[in-house]
Amino acid sequence: xxxxxxxxxxxxxxxxxxxxxxxxxxxxxxxxxxxxxxxxxxxxxxxxxxxxxxxxxxxxxxxxxxxxxxxxxxxxxxxxxxxxxxxxxxxxxxxxxxxxxxxxxxxxxxxxxxxxxxxxxxxxxxxxxxxxxxxxxxxxxxxxxxxxxxxxxxxxxxxxxxxxxxxxxxxxxxxxxxxxxxxxxxx
Amino acid sequence: xxxxxxxxxxxxxxxxxxxxxxxxxxxxxxxxxxxxxxxxxxxxxxxxxxxxxxxxxxxxxxxxxxxxxxxxxxxxxxxxxxxxxxxxxxxxxxxxxxxxxxxxxxxxxxxxxxxxxxxxxxxxxxxxxxxxxxxxxxxxxxxxxxxxxxxxxxxxxxxxxxxxxxxxxxxxxxxxxxxxxxxxxxxxxxxxxxxxxxxxxxxxxxxxxxxx
Ligand SMILES: [Zn+2]
Numbered sequence: 450x451x452x453x454x455x456x457x458x459x460x461x462x463x464x465x466x467x468x469x470x471x472x473x474x475x476x477x478x479x480x481x482x483x484x485x486x487x488x489x490x491x492x493x494x495x496x497x498x499x500x501x502x503x504x505x506x507x508x509x510x511x512x513x514x515x516x517x518x519x520x521x522x523x524x525x526x527x528x529x530x531x532x533x534x535x536x537x538x539x540x541x542x543x544x545x546x547x548x549x550x551x552x553x554x555x556x557x558x559x560x561x562x563x564x565x566x567x568x569x570x571x572x573x574x575x576x577x578x579x580x581x582x583x584x585x586x587x588x589x590x591x592x593x594x595x596x597x598x599x600x601x602x603x604x605x606x607x608x609x610x611x612x613x614x615x616x617x618x619x620x621x622x623x624x625x626x627x628x629x630x631x632x633x634x635x636x
Numbered sequence: 637x638x639x640x641x642x643x644x645x646x647x648x649x650x651x652x653x654x655x656x657x658x659x660x661x662x663x664x665x666x667x668x669x670x671x672x673x674x675x676x677x678x679x680x681x682x683x684x685x686x687x688x689x690x691x692x693x694x695x696x697x698x699x700x701x702x703x704x705x706x707x708x709x710x711x712x713x714x715x716x717x718x719x720x721x722x723x724x725x726x727x728x729x730x731x732x733x734x735x736x737x738x739x740x741x742x743x744x745x746x747x748x749x750x751x752x753x754x755x756x757x758x759x760x761x762x763x764x765x766x767x768x769x770x771x772x773x774x775x776x777x778x779x780x781x782x783x784x785x786x787x788x789x790x791x792x793x794x795x796x797x798x799x800x801x802x803x804x805x806x807x808x809x810x811x812x813x814x815x816x817x818x819x820x821x822x823x824x825x826x827x828x829x830x831x832x833x834x835x836x837x838x839x840x841x842x843x844x845x846x847x848x
Binding site for chain 1: 678681685688696698
């Protein structure tokens with residue numbers, strides 16, 4: 450797999466765009482999944498996943514081929530997601546003040562610190578509820594949980610993706626897990 | 637509730653769930669969980685939580701994602717502009733090099749200039765001898781780095797010149813040209829190009845858009 454990817458990367462570096470299309474083809478679903486689980490919104494996930502591929506393409510000559518391409522790609526994507534989450538927060542409150550909640554559907558109301566009423570939670574499907582609780586986690590725990598439990602990546606790789614020491618990654622997974630346990634205890 | 641249970645149990649649970657527990661501690665943990673209902677409750681909730689999270693179905697990128705992404709790409713990846721120039725102007729390079737090698741003054745100024753330095757711009761972070769544009773930050777302005785590397789995880793609006801250094805694996809965007817001048821040869825070339833530009837602007841009056 451890595452050898453195949455590296456061959457394509459060499460072709461991209463020489464200016465072959467079709468080779469990059471094959472890379473997008475290969476990683477599109479995993480990358481979209483990470484973005485979707487981080488952001489909780491398909492439209493934004495598509496946007497960010499696309500931006501992540503663009504950045505990988507533009508920076509391709511900085512990629513160190515002795516490393517794993519997916520690690521680098523996921524790092525670009527998680528950085529973009531965390532950035533988006535942080536930029537979104539104040540916007541949301543501003544919007545809410547100006548326009549009220551009129552016209553906003555349930556999903557756009559979801560911000561990390563907002564809690565839906567109990568009866569609303571009870572009506573949710575399990576899958577929907579899990580996604581909602583993940584999107585309420587602080588962004589740093591969210592990234593670690595998504596990479597560990599949805600992408601099922603080894604801790605060493607998560608530490609490379611998030612550019613954090615292994616110990617910090619573990620702590621974030623533990624705290625994220627504990628927060629989810631409390632949030633999901635009534636399920 | 638949780639406070640009543642020894643801290644060690646929580647630590648062992650975390651190790652167990654990370655798949656990093658020794659067989660002897662695993663047995664110890666199982667004994668605790670059987671003997672204390674609070675520990676058992678936490679343990680069961682944690683395993684249930686993980687099962688729920690992992691049961692989340694895998695989502696797929698929307699149809700047409702590859703085509704849309706490809707359509708939005710810029711025409712070619714960023715490259716060091718100087719390398720392209722050198723490919724296209726080999727004779728000019730040879731001539732310039734000849735002149736330069738005659739110039740002892742320039743050789744000595746090369747060896748004088750080995751210290752790490754860079755253009756100070758707000759929001760830049762330095763890690764050792766690497767200048768970093770951090771994720772989520774935007775730096776506006778041109779940037780020259782000598783004897784150090786650059787990593788861009790955020791955005792940089794401006795042109796970059798790296799003398800004796802590298803543009804490292806980056807996840808950000810540079811809206812501008814990147815020039816890497818790694819070897820003495822290229823450094824000499826860059827200097828003569830600068831000298832040449834100065835000469836042109838000296839004789840050519842004020843219409844010198846290539847300068848900046
Ligand atoms: Zn206990």
